[in-house]
Amino acid sequence: MVQEVEARSGSGYLMLLVLLVSQVITIAGVILMPILPKIVLGLAALLIFVGWFGFYMVQPNQGKVLQLFGQYAGTDRNNGLRWANPLYSKKSVSLRVRNFESGRLKVNDANGNPIEIAAVIVWRVVDTAEAVFEVDDYENYVTIQSEAALRNLATTYPYEHDQEDARLSLRSDANSIALKLKSEVQDRLQKAGVDVLEARLSHLAYSPEIAQAMLQRQQASAVLAARKIIVQGAVGMVADALEQLKVQGVVDLDGERKASMVSNLLVVLCGDQQAKPVINAGTLYS
Known part of the structure; x- marks a missing residue:
């Protein structure tokens, strides 16, 4: 595995001055000196001219990967005008x-429910050598592997789960799912010298062909959950009412009258519609 090392390079501004002065001196020597020194100075002027091709610019937050005849020579991250071989x-x-x-x-x-899912991945290159030499096209590699990780995550967890189900769900546990996605994407992109900063789901929905059926299921689940809470509250209220009547000695009810009272209170408390008063002209037994 090729890992990033610092390239051997120098300041372009200093080399600009050195090459300029050397080029002027060698050209002047070629013009003014005798024939033998002219040949030597001519060769030197040619080498100095080649040296002009060693300049390059490095922008902020950019690295230059240098190679010599196919061999990695290092990465230059120093900003500004630079010079190298x-x-x-x-x-x-x-x-x-x-x-x-x-x-x-x-x-x-x-x-097994068909869903539609999408994600936003935030990333950057941290090792230029791995990004260039370990994969063919690191930008395309990031895209392909991120989508592969997203597919695997979607098949691992349910869209949503029941209260009895302890598994994470894509819909209800967004933060935990985001951490799982980031970890899986990072594992896949590690060899490309890429650091994943953030990964979050940007779209999550049932596929259109089952969306209506799943909406009805969600509504039914919500109704059942609400009914369960109402019944639990009503039972508690009835129990409190019977206890208060017994403690305060307001009325002494036998088992049958208690059952009738409990039934009436539960109907009133759990019913969808407002209770309507009924006048009983007789007794419980007639």
Whole structure:
């Protein structure tokens, strides 16, 4: 595995002055000196002329990967005008923070339900040598591997789960799912010299063909959960009412009258519509 090392390079401003002075001196010597020194100075002027091709610019948050005849020679991250061996080939690699949004992928969740899912990945290159030499096209590699990680995550967890289900769900546990996605994407991109800063779901929905059925299921689950809370509250209120009547000695009820009272109170408390008073002209037994 090729890892990043610092390139041997120098300040371009200093080399600009050195080459300029040397070029002027050698050209003047070629013009003014005798024939033998002219040959030597001519060769020196040619070498100095080649040296002019060693200049290059490094922008902020950019690295220059230098190669000599196919061999990695190092990476220069120093900003400004730089100079290195003119025979070096130079490739720019951006070190800036980048992000992309994956396309909407249609996959089946852990329960087999077809869903649509998409994510936003924020990343940057931290090792220019790995990014250039370990993968063919690191930008395309980031895109492909991030979508592959997103597919795998979507098939591992359900879209949503019941209260009895202890698993994470894509819909209810957004923060935990984001951490899982970031970890999985980072594992896949580690070899490309890429650091994943953030990964979050940007779109999550059931596929259109089952969306209506799942909406009805969610509504039914919500109604059942609400009913359960209402019944629990009503039972508690009835128990408190019977206890208060017994403690304060307001009325002494036998088992049958208690059952009737409990039934009436539960109907009133749990009913969808407002209770209507009924006048009983007789007794419980007639």
